[in-house]
Each structure stands twice: as C-alpha cells, then as structure tokens.
Amino acid sequence: MLRITGLWGSLDIRSVFGADNLGSNPGRPTSAVRIIRMHSIVPPIEMKIRYWSDFGCPFCYIAEVRMKKALAELGIADETRIDFLAFELNPNARKVPVRNVVEGFARHYGCSIDQAAAQVERIEAMGRGEGLVFRYGTARNSNTFDALRLTKLAQSKGYRFGSEFVERMYKAYFEDNLVMADHDVLRKIAADAGMYSKEVDDLLNGNRFADEVRKDEFEAHQLGINAVPFFVINEKYGIPGAVDIKDMKRVLMKAYSEEESEPIEAGMVCGPDGCHPAKKD
16 A cells, blocks of 8 residues: 655555556456545545546547546536646657557557457547547557647646647547657647747757656656556546546546545556556456
C-alpha cells in the first residue's frame, strides 16, 4: 500500500492487482481495481478528476469521451473539472515515423498485416461506437514530448482553453492522422487555437514545460501507474483503462457521495510495451 500526503490529507492506494501496483504490464489480464480511499481533512468543493494520457493512446481518447458522457448522464458535468496529465507511452519514439499503426502492430506483436489490421479494426470500432471519427490504423506513431509540452502551455492559459486544446490534439491524431512530433503540425494546431506564434516557437525551440511533463510522469511512477489511461477522482478513487460508462458512473456516484465503492472491472490500457488489459496479479 502507498500513502501520499497531499492537500486534503494522506492518500492510501490499494488495488486488487497488488499492494502497490495500479498500472499494468504487457500481456497480463485484468479483472478489477479497488477504490483509492483517502483520509480526508478538508472535503473538495467540486468533483475533480485527473487522468494520465498520451495522444497516441486510443483507449485514452475513448476513455476520456466515456468519462464526459458519464458525467453528463449523471448531471454533474458542470460541477466537475477534468485535468489531462502527461504520460509518454514511448519516450524513445522517433520524431519522424517510419510505419503506420497497423504496420507497427504487426512488427510489435509478431503477426501478419491482416491479423494486425483485424486487431486495430476492433479498437477503431470501439472509437466509432462512442461517436468518434477514429482512423487509428492509418495514424503514425511518433515522439509526443513536444506535443505534451505544448499542451502544458495551453493549460497554463486557463482550464477551458487547455481542455479544448486537448480535444484538438486528439482529433489531429485520430481524425487527421497528423504527426504529433512535427513542429509545423504543432504550430498549425496552436495557431488554430489562437495561441501566439512567437510563444509557440519559443517553446518548440527550447525546453519550456519539460519539467512539468516530467513531473506528471514522475507522479504516475510514484503511484505505480505504468499504463494509461488512469483516472483519479477526488484523490480517492482510481479507474484504470477504458471501462464501460456504467462502471464509470458507479464510481462517480460513490465519489460524489463520499462513500466506499465496490471493485469494478478494469478496462483496456496502453503502456510502453503495447496495448492490453490492465494488470491483475
């Protein structure tokens, strides 16, 4: 069990995956996650959700959309703040991609192109099922560090602006299949969002917000999170992966009423070694 002292008190993190492991390792199946329970000193004034994600992670985009739907169906979307936190799936990824996702799946998992395409199609169907334009198979993976730094800059301009920018980034990758490491692509996304070109150029040509990205990743490491998406609700409840909306709603209702929750079925995640179900020890 981990204990973290924060703004509201000490945070105990427990998981049925194991005492200190909330993330997932490649190829390990999952069943459930136990709630993160906090010994609260001062209760929060609104629902606060933080989640770790990367723009090349299909289940992160799907889970984010499901979370927003769950909040809307419960009628608490306006009372809830959702903050995107950085998590690089592959810090060593190339800046210039050499293959698309289907080709990457075939290479990574040692299967044929047809088999890889079938796996990717199942993921695309999940995205389309949430109403998304989801062209995952033709997307090209690249290094996302600068994209995450740029997102930190957008988030520094206010919650609404930052949240809308995150959506632009997801759509750029999954709808338009743009390369997230391409500085010209990032400049165009930033310009469309209304960001100042000089500020964006200075960031891309320097190291601004690098520490903030590393801080997010360090916190994930400290919590034992090694695959994304991973949601933390009110610093008390944890949801790993793209779980069903009904399960999200159940945890959200428990968090909203400050009650203990039962375990939930965990969802799909992506980690440095690929996409897979969240871990169960």
